[in-house]
Every structure is written in C-alpha cells, then in structure tokens.
Amino acid sequence: MTEPPLPKRIGRYRIDGVLGEGAMSVVYAGFDPDIEREVAIKCLHREMEADPAYRRRFVVEARAAGHLTHPHIVTVFDAGESEQGHSYIAMERLSGETLAGRVAREGFPSILVILDLAEKIAAALDYAHAKGVVHRDIKPENIMLGSGWSTVKISDFGIAERRDSDTVADTPRTEIGGTLAYMAPEQLRGERTDMRGDLFSLGVMLFWLVTGKLPWHETDDIQRLVRERQRIRRPGVVPRDPTTPAILVDIVQTLLAPDARDRYQRGAEVVEDLRLARREYERLQERPLDSRVISLRVRWSGLLGVVLSLTLLLGLAAIHAKQNMAVTGLALDFGNSLGHMIASESAEDLLLGDRAATRALVQDIASNQQISYLAIADRQGEIIASTQRGQVGQALPVLAGKRTSGHNGDLQSYRSRITGDSKAGEMLLFDIPIRYQTATVGDLRLGVDDAQLRAAQKTTLGVIIAVLLVTLVAVVGSAYWLSRRLLALLDLLDNAMLQVARGDFRYRIRLARRDELGRVFATFNLMNGALQSGRAQSQKANPVTPPDRVERPTVIIPLPDPAGEPKQPRR
Numbered sequence: 001m002t003e004p005p006l007p008k009r010i011g012r013y014r015i016d017g018v019l020g021e022g023a024m025s026v027v028y029a030g031f032d033p034d035i036e037r038e039v040a041i042k043c044l045h046r047e048m049e050a051d052p053a054y055r056r057r058f059v060v061e062a063r064a065a066g067h068l069t070h071p072h073i074v075t076v077f078d079a080g081e082s083e084q085g086h087s088y089i090a091m092e093r094l095s096g097e098t099l100a101g102r103v104a105r106e107g108f109p110s111i112l113v114i115l116d117l118a119e120k121i122a123a124a125l126d127y128a129h130a131k132g133v134v135h136r137d138i139k140p141e142n143i144m145l146g147s148g149w150s151t152v153k154i155s156d157f158g159i160a161e162r163r164d165s166d167t168v169a170d171t172p173r174t175e176i177g178g179t180l181a182y183m184a185p186e187q188l189r190g191e192r193t194d195m196r197g198d199l200f201s202l203g204v205m206l207f208w209l210v211t212g213k214l215p216w217h218e219t220d221d222i223q224r225l226v227r228e229r230q231r232i233r234r235p236g237v238v239p240r241d242p243t244t245p246a247i248l249v250d251i252v253q254t255l256l257a258p259d260a261r262d263r264y265q266r267g268a269e270v271v272e273d274l275r276l277a278r279r280e281y282e283r284l285q286e287r288p289l290d291s292r293v294i295s296l297r298v299r300w301s302g303l304l305g306v307v308l309s310l311t312l313l314l315g316l317a318a319i320h321a322k323q324n325m326a327v328t329g330l331a332l333d334f335g336n337s338l339g340h341m342i343a344s345e346s347a348e349d350l351l352l353g354d355r356a357a358t359r360a361l362v363q364d365i366a367s368n369q370q371i372s373y374l375a376i377a378d379r380q381g382e383i384i385a386s387t388q389r390g391q392v393g394q395a396l397p398v399l400a401g402k403r404t405s406g407h408n409g410d411l412q413s414y415r416s417r418i419t420g421d422s423k424a425g426e427m428l429l430f431d432i433p434i435r436y437q438t439a440t441v442g443d444l445r446l447g448v449d450d451a452q453l454r455a456a457q458k459t460t461l462g463v464i465i466a467v468l469l470v471t472l473v474a475v476v477g478s479a480y481w482l483s484r485r486l487l488a489l490l491d492l493l494d495n496a497m498l499q500v501a502r503g504d505f506r507y508r509i510r511l512a513r514r515d516e517l518g519r520v521f522a523t524f525n526l527m528n529g530a531l532q533s534g535r536a537q538s539q540k541a542n543p544v545t546p547p548d549r550v551e552r553p554t555v556i557i558p559l560p561d562p563a564g565e566p567k568q569p570r571r
C-alpha cells in the first residue's frame with residue numbers, strides 16, 4: 001500500500017513519523033502540543049477511507065476502545081476528523097513492537113513469560129467483556145509490548161463489537177471480520193460471536209506460543225479451513241519446552257474446544273487456571289525429582305559416619321580389653337607376691353601355735369593402704385587373726401565371686417566382697433596356703449584394693465572415647481561440607497542439560513576447571529556445539545520461512561448469499 005507523504009498535522013496533533021501499519025490502517029507518531037504528550041495517531045489507509053463500511057467500523061473502534069480503561073488495554077485519548085476530512089484515533093504511544101514482531105526478532109519466550117502474557121491478556125479480555133466489548137481480532141499482531149516482556153496491551157479494536165451499541169448489534173450481519181487462522185468456528189460460520197470467540201483466539205495464540213506452530217494449516221480459503229478444522233477437531237498440543245506444566249496444555253485444549261459451550265466461559269476462569277499452571281511450574285522447577293532423590297551429600301556423609309563409627313568402636317574395644325588385662329595382671333602380681341611374703345612370715349608362728357604373734361603380724365601388715373583385708377586360719381580352717389575382729393574363732397568362709405584367670409599354681413584369686421563388711425567395696429581376694437617346708441600349716445586370705453587402678457583405667461577410657469567422638473564429628477562434618485561444592489557443580493551440569501532439553505544449543509558452560517569435572521564440562525560444550533551445527537546444517541538443507549514472520553491480515557469477508565459461492569476476502 002503506497003501512502004501519500006507524511007502529513008504535517010492531523011487535527012491538533014503534530015505528526016513526527018510512522019509507528020506501524022496494519023492491513024487497514026497506518027499509525028503515526030504524534031505529539032499533542034497542548035499537553036505536551038507523545039501520542040499514537042491511527043488513520044485508515046486511503047483506499048479504506050473511501051469505503052463507508054470501514055469508516056463506520058473506525059467509529060465503532062474509537063467508541064469500543066475509548067470505553068475501556070485497563071492496564072492491559074491501549075488507552076484511547078481522543079477521536080475525530082482532521083481539517084482534510086481524515087478520521088483519526090489518538091491513543092497512548094507504545095514502543096510499536098507487537099508480540100508477532102518480538103517473537104520473529106527474539107524467538108519464543110520462556111514458559112513463565114508465556115504464562116504471564118496469557119494471564120494479562122485473559123484479565124484484559126475479562127474486563128472488556130464485562131463492559132460489553134468483544135474484540136474479535138485477538139492475535140499476536142494486535143498484542144503490543146513494551147521494551148521487555150512485562151508491558152502487555154491489547155490494541156486494535158478495529159473490528160470490535162459493542163453489545164449495547166445500536167449501530168452494530170441490531171443490524172443484520174452481512175460480513176465476517178477477523179483473522180482466519182485465529183477465528184472461532186462460529187465466527188467462520190458467520191454466526192454472531194460473543195466473548196467465547198475471543199477466548200478461542202487466545203487459545204490459538206497460546207497454542208502458537210507453547211508449540212511454536214499454529215494448530216491448523218494456514219490457508220486463505222475459508223471452506224478449506226472449515227474442512228481442516230472438522231478433520232482435526234482437537235489438535236494435539238506438543239510443547240516446545242519439556243517443562244511445560246500439564247495444566248497449561250489442558251488450558252490450551254479447553255480454549256480451542258470447537259463448541260463454545262465447552263470452552264471457558266469467562267476470561268477470569270482462564271486467569272485462575274493460568275495461576276494454577278504457574279504454581280505447578282514453579283513447584284517442578286524448584287525440585288524436579290524431589291520425591292526420589294536422597295542427596296549424595298547425606299548418603300556419602302552417612303556412609304562415612306557408619307564406617308568410621310564401626311572402626312572406632314572396634315579399636316576402642318581392643319584398647320579396653322588390653323588395658324583391662326594389664327591392670328588386672330598388675331594387681332594379681334602385687335597380691336601374689338605380698339600374699340606369699342605374709343604366708344612365709346606367719347608360717348613359723350602358726351606351727352608353734354603362737355596366736356598373739358600371728359595377730360600382731362596381721363595388725364602390722366593391715367596398716368598398708370593397699371591391703372583391705374587379711375585373715376589367717378590354722379590347719380583346721382579356724383580364723384586365728386583377721387582385720388575384721390568379729391571373724392576370729394570362726395571358720396574361713398567359702399568365697400563366692402568371679403574367679404580371676406591368668407595365674408597358676410596353688411594361688412586362687414577372686415573378685416568379690418567380704419560378707420559382713422558394709423564399708424568394703426569390691427576387691428581382689430587371694431587364698432594362699434601357708435606352708436612350713438612341705439607341710440601345710442594354715443591358710444591365708446588377702447584382700448587387695450584395686451579401686452584406684454580401675455578409676456585410672458576409666459579416666460583413660462573416657463578420654464579416648466572423647467577423642468574418637470571429636471574425630472567422628474570432624475570427619476563426617478568435613479565430608480558433608482566438601483560434598484556441597486561438588487554438588488553445586490553437578491547442579492550446574494544439570495541446569496546445562498536442561499537448557500539442551502529445551503532446545504538451546506547455543507548454551508555453553510563457561511566455568512573452567514582443571515579436574516575431571518572440567519573434562520565433563522568441556523565434553524558437554526563439544527556436544528552442544530555439535531548439536532548446534534547439526535541444526536544449522538539441517539536448516540540450510542530445508543530452509544523454512546518461520547510462520548511467525550508472516551503477518552496475518554485482518555479481513556472483512558462478505559457472508560455468502562444462500563445461492564452463491566463466498567466471495568474472496570477483502571483486505
């Protein structure tokens with residue numbers, strides 16, 4: 001379409017350039033000198049202006065859009081006719097880039113962006129529908145974006161319909177308006193569409209964003225399109241991104257239901273489900289395989305802890321046994337020598353029957369701190385002298401207690417208590433026969449206190465246990481801490497592979513390492529490089545014009561008269 005040179009002014013607005021063009025109109029960069037504000041001025045193309053039908057629509061557009069104030073709908077400030085007789089609409093000025101243009105330039109956005117876009121558009125549609133306005137031409141070319149992905153506005157109400165408008169609603173329908181690929185089946189049949197037609201178009205747009213393709217083959221022939229839609233009633237949604245939440249796929253399928261009654265009935269319902277999809281996506285992103293994973297960190301540290309504990313326990317048991325043997329041996333040797341010494345000292349007195357001398361000897365020896373008990377009995381077993389006075393004259397009691405091992409000969413030793421003595425604790429008791437030359441003249445019982453030795457042994461054991469526990473904590477703790485570093489690197493690799501799964505073959509791991517992981521990273525980069533050049537070659541071999549570069553025009557098609565063929569679309 002050849003436009004005349006840029007007008008200097010339209011109405012009171014100064015014209016500075018062209019922002020964009022659609023099938024029906026051209027949009028100028030305008031400036032309002034009164035309030036010093038940048039605006040966008042939309043005018044019909046010259047050839048359209050001659051057609052009263054288009055002029056009428058232009059007025060409807062101004063009224064429909066002017067009726068709406070919403071953060072995700074382009075705001076209309078003013079409408080009118082210039083001195084030269086051109087109709088115009090003045091509206092807020094945006095970057096001029098549409099969703100179609102952005103995707104052609106940058107590629108498809110991420111799932112989170114798609115969810116956000118869809119939520120904003122569905123909310124804006126819900127608002128417009130509640131105000132009685134049906135857009136009827138929702139498509140990527142009519143969604144305007146700001147500099148990022150977050151500013152999203154529905155524009156171009158060029159073929160919108162106002163429910164309460166007497167100009168449109170009550171006149172019989174003679175034409176279909178919209179963009180074929182995005183039109184709801186009822187719109188294609190020429191029936192009056194309601195808000196659910198807009199939701200169908202939103203469904204086609206979402207299908208395109210999620211899968212990268214349109215749901216049905218593109219054609220200019222309305223009959224073929226109708227047949228194609230009947231052949232494939234529910235096109236399968238195969239997402240580009242494997243992390244697409246299942247709920248989003250369901251939403252697209254529900255929006256594309258051939259029967260309007262099976263679709264969402266209001267934009268607000270779509271918004272609600274999109275929020276669920278976002279929550280599902282975020283949950284999956286946080287912990288993709290959460291239910292089956294026991295972290296390597298826990299496993300490795302746990303295993304190390306168990307192995308180390310077992311080894312330390314065995315070592316501790318060995319040390320304890322050895323120490324026990326040494327302490328007991330020492331006490332036995334001491335008791336043994338002392339016992340024999342006392343026995344040889346007392347043998348003569350016993351033989352002579354000198355009880356007083358025997359008692360004096362017992363008293364003398366009992367002053368030794370290490371000796372807890374001493375009793376001497378004669379040949380008949382009657383106690384003559386004892387450190388426990390009460391026992392004198394009684395028979396030497398039979399000892400019950402744990403017999404200690406390790407010593408041979410005539411010596412018998414026990415670990416026991418002396419009955420009747422409440423003060424004495426456990427001690428080592430020795431029974432030694434008293435001999436004079438070869439004849440046995442009596443018996444000697446000696447009690448040696450080894451409590452101090454035992455206490456020393458306990459202290460050593462306590463210190464060893466403490467050292468072992470500290471070792472255990474230190475080793476397991478440092479294993480847990482060290483594995484954190486390794487797992488962070490594994491996470492990096494995991495994320496890199498996820499990028500490949502999403503089709504990003506340009507991704508490279510930039511972290512340089514001089515170890516085995518560095519080798520794995522380099523191999524990953526090689527692999528993705530190979531995949532990237534493989535894709536580039538296959539694209540060279542089968543060049544495809546991406547469908548997103550094709551501008552799909554809005555058309556006004558006269559409805560077929562009952563007898564004749566439908567006429568060709570008018571653009």
Ligand SMILES: Nc1ncnc2c1ncn2[C@@H]1O[C@H](COP(=O)(O)OP(=O)(O)O)[C@@H](O)[C@H]1O
Pocket residue numbers: 019020021022023024025026027040042074091092093094095096097098141142155156157158554
């Ligand atoms: N408010 C605006 N600010 C900046 N650019 C705009 C604005 N409105 C429209 N445009 C640009 O003009 C083009 C055509 O506008 P549109 O309203 O879709 O016209 P048509 O009815 O002919 O399709 C858009 O694709 C966009 O690039």
Ligand SMILES: [Mg+2]
Pocket residue numbers: 022023141142156554
């Ligand atoms: Mg448009």
